[in-house]
Amino acid sequence: EVQLVESGGGLLHPGGSLRLSCVVSGFTFSNYAMNWVRQAPGKGLEWVSSITSDSSTIYYADSVKGRFTISRDNSKNTLYLQMNSLRAEDTAVYYCAKPLRTYYSLDAFDVWGQGTKVTVSS
Amino acid sequence: EIVLTQSPVTLSLSAGETATLSCRASQSISTFLAWYQQKPGQTPRLLIYAASNRATGIPAKFSGSGSGTDFTLTISNLEPEDVAVYYCQQRGNPLTFGGGTKVEIK
Numbered sequence: 001e002v003q004l005v006e007s008g009g010g011l012l013h014p015g016g017s018l019r020l021s022c023v024v025s026g027f028t029f030s031n032y033a034m035n036w037v038r039q040a041p042g043k044g045l046e047w048v049s050s051i052t053s054d055s056s057t058i059y060y061a062d063s064v065k066g067r068f069t070i071s072r073d074n075s076k077n078t079l080y081l082q083m084n085s086l087r088a089e090d091t092a093v094y095y096c097a098k099p100l101r102t103y104y105s106l107d108a109f110d111v112w113g114q115g116t117k118v119t120v121s122s
Numbered sequence: 123e124i125v126l127t128q129s130p131v132t133l134s135l136s137a138g139e140t141a142t143l144s145c146r147a148s149q150s151i152s153t154f155l156a157w158y159q160q161k162p163g164q165t166p167r168l169l170i171y172a173a174s175n176r177a178t179g180i181p182a183k184f185s186g187s188g189s190g191t192d193f194t195l196t197i198s199n200l201e202p203e204d205v206a207v208y209y210c211q212q213r214g215n216p217l218t219f220g221g222g223t224k225v226e227i228k
Contacts, residue, residue: 035217
C-alpha cells in the first residue's frame with residue numbers, strides 16, 4: 001500500500017522555523033519527484049514546492065520563495081520542507097503529494113499524505 | 123502564472139441529477155488539467171487527469187472534458203456521498219489550483 005506520512009507540524013510564533021518530514025512507503029521513492037501542497041483553514045489548495053527525483057530541479061511558489069527549502073533523502077524515503085521566517089499566512093495543513101507519473105515533477109497528484117498542521121500565531 | 127477560475131462556487135442539486143462543473147484557464151493549457159474531490163475532513167482525491175482520463179478506481183459517473191482554456195467535470199446520478207469540494211489543477215510552473223466548487227445535495 002502506498003503511504004505518505006507527514007510529521008513536524010506545530011504551533012509557533014511569527015519569524016520562527018520548522019521542518020516538516022514526509023516518510024513514504026509502498027513505491028520506489030527515488031523514481032518520483034515529490035511536492036508539498038498546503039491548505040489554509042477553510043480555504044483551497046495551494047501548491048508550495050516541487051523537487052525532482054534526483055534533487056536536480058526545484059520549484060517554489062512565489063509566496064514561499066526565499067523562506068522555504070525543499071529537500072529529500074532517497075536513502076531514507078523521506079521528503080522535507082524547511083520553513084523559515086514563518087508568517088501568519090503560512091498557517092495551513094501541509095500535505096506531501098506524489099505525482100501520478102515518474103517523468104513529471106509537476107503533475108496530477110495521485111497520492112496524498114494525511115497532512116500536518118502548522119499554526120503561526122503570536 | 124496561470125489562473126484557474128471555477129464556476130459556480132456552489133452547486134446545489136437534487137440526488138439523481140447531473141452536476142456540471144466548469145474550470146477556465148487564463149491561457150491555454152492543452153489538456154494538462156486534473157480534477158480532485160475533497161470531502162469534509164478528508165484529503166484530496168484525484169478523479170481525472172489529462173482532462174479526461176479517470177484515475178485508478180474512479181467510477182464512470184465522473185467524467186472530464188475540454189482542452190485549451192475551458193474544461194468540464196461532469197458528475198452523473200448525484201448521490202449524497204458526492205457532497206464535496208471539487209478542485210481543478212494545472213501542472214505548469216507554478217502549479218495552480220482553482221478556487222473550488224462546493225457540491226451540495228438539496
